[in-house]
Amino acid sequence: MSHPSLKMKPERREKLFAVATQEFTEHGFEQASLNRIIAKVGMSKSSFYHYFANKTELFEQIILQAVAPLAQMVALFEPESLPRETFWSGILALSKASNTLFVNQPEIFKVGRMFHRNLHEPNGICAGMMEAPLALLTRVLEHGKLIGAVRDDLPTSLLIESAMGLGIALDRWAVEHTEHYSEAEYAAFTEKIVSLFIRLLSPED
Numbered sequence: 001m002s003h004p005s006l007k008m009k010p011e012r013r014e015k016l017f018a019v020a021t022q023e024f025t026e027h028g029f030e031q032a033s034l035n036r037i038i039a040k041v042g043m044s045k046s047s048f049y050h051y052f053a054n055k056t057e058l059f060e061q062i063i064l065q066a067v068a069p070l071a072q073m074v075a076l077f078e079p080e081s082l083p084r085e086t087f088w089s090g091i092l093a094l095s096k097a098s099n100t101l102f103v104n105q106p107e108i109f110k111v112g113r114m115f116h117r118n119l120h121e122p123n124g125i126c127a128g129m130m131e132a133p134l135a136l137l138t139r140v141l142e143h144g145k146l147i148g149a150v151r152d153d154l155p156t157s158l159l160i161e162s163a164m165g166l167g168i169a170l171d172r173w174a175v176e177h178t179e180h181y182s183e184a185e186y187a188a189f190t191e192k193i194v195s196l197f198i199r200l201l202s203p204e205d
Contacts, residue, residue, distance in 0.1 A: 151201060
């Protein structure tokens with residue numbers, strides 16, 4: 001079901017999201033002021049509440065809009081279909097395809113900085129949004145273990161925590177430092193990043 005805010009004029013919704021992203025990044029979710037946001041946009045409270053239930057819903061919609069193209073791509077990915085011979089090359093292909101989206105969607109860097117700024121806020125909004133990536137990673141590692149592409153000398157739960165920790169650190173660094181990479185630079189960067197996961201997760205032999 002589409003969100004009510006999609007009925008807003010596109011340029012007004014874009015401005016609201018841009019102003020709110022900056023506010024959430026600078027002040028954190030808890031200290032971010034909805035009054036400051038709507039004042040900068042030139043929007044009344046009644047108008048805001050016509051489209052959003054609260055500040056939380058605004059925050060969530062900003063994230064969901066930014067990651068929608070990536071979410072659609074990942075939804076089609078079936079790690080269980082990967083054989084051992086092409087397991088890691090399949091992971092690399094998905095990673096390169098997702099990074100191509102970043103080249104064509106520069107606003108995702110601002111949203112990414114907002115996300116990491118608020119990842120450990122007590123409200124738990126961003127932490128809750130990690131459930132889907134965690135579920136996919138679990139599927140990837142469990143299937144990888146089954147076919148011998150992922151090491152089996154350590155508990156899966158430890159591998160998941162290690163890979164998630166590495167992934168979050170890399171993503172946090174990337175949104176701060178790779179905004180102006182070309183597509184070729186992204187491709188080279190992605191290969192190096194996937195190689196880190198291979199070293200961490202593949203069988204030692």
